Amino acid sequence: MDRGKKEDLMHTVKDELVGLEASPLYAYRIENDNLPVVGEGDCDANLMFVGEAPGKNEAKSGRPFCGAAGKILDELLSSIGIDRDLVYITNIVKDRPPENRDPTTEEIELYGTFLDRQIEIIQPKVIVPLGRYAMNYIMTKFDLEDKIEPISFAHGKEYGAKVFFEDIKIVPMYHPAATIYNRSLGDTLFEDFMTLKKFI
Ligand code: URA
Numbered sequence: 234m235d236r237g238k239k240e241d242l243m244h245t246v247k248d249e250l251v252g253l254e255a256s257p258l259y260a261y262r263i264e265n266d267n268l269p270v271v272g273e274g275d276c277d278a279n280l281m282f283v284g285e286a287p288g289k290n291e292a293k294s295g296r297p298f299c300g301a302a303g304k305i306l307d308e309l310l311s312s313i314g315i316d317r318d319l320v321y322i323t324n325i326v327k328d329r330p331p332e333n334r335d336p337t338t339e340e341i342e343l344y345g346t347f348l349d350r351q352i353e354i355i356q357p358k359v360i361v362p363l364g365r366y367a368m369n370y371i372m373t374k375f376d377l378e379d380k381i382e383p384i385s386f387a388h389g390k391e392y393g394a395k396v397f398f399e400d401i402k403i404v405p406m407y408h409p410a411a412t413i414y415n416r417s418l419g420d421t422l423f424e425d426f427m428t429l430k431k432f433i
Contacts, residue, residue, distance in 0.1 A: 239355065240276050246347055246350055249347070253328075255343070259328070262292070267292035268293070270296065270328070276355055279432060279433075282323070283325060283360060283370075284322070284324040286325065286329060287327070288300050288302070288333055292328070305419075312423055312426060313430050313433070314430075323351060325345055325348050325367055327344050345370055358399075359429065360402075360404075363408045364407065369381060375392075376394070377394060384405060388425055404428065
């Protein structure tokens, strides 16, 4: 699929998310003047990062990972010499849950269908789920449910998955926000990121 077609399909995903009145998070979005956060980056990227859900800054700007966790993600990307514009960054849940509470199963199921479409559009070679919600969703989606372990064991491991477009890798990592007050998790996350260099 050429880049233009991918961008068109991604616009359709965006338009549907903007009008997603059926979402349990829609009323909260409107009441708070928030925006849905579709994702950002190269629709033809090899590397796709999947977080949990937008926080306050993201919902105000409509951009993923643009607050404190985003600053760490930017540092991680630059530590391995990748430009943020060359990867694709999104979340499972596309609207901010009230007070950043954990997403519900219903929200993950609803917004997961949009993430599935984004994966089909981008056809990445490597998917990096950030944190346990994204890891559980992505590993279950790619029939790796029986290999799911706590993120403290799974982080930095490469799991092979076969999809209709080709063999891909799934490399779960700690969520950048989890490292804000934990220096050693932060060091681990930077080390895990180094393993992505071979995919650039
Ligand atoms: N945390 C996430 O999981 N996603 C964002 O976009 C920002 C913070």
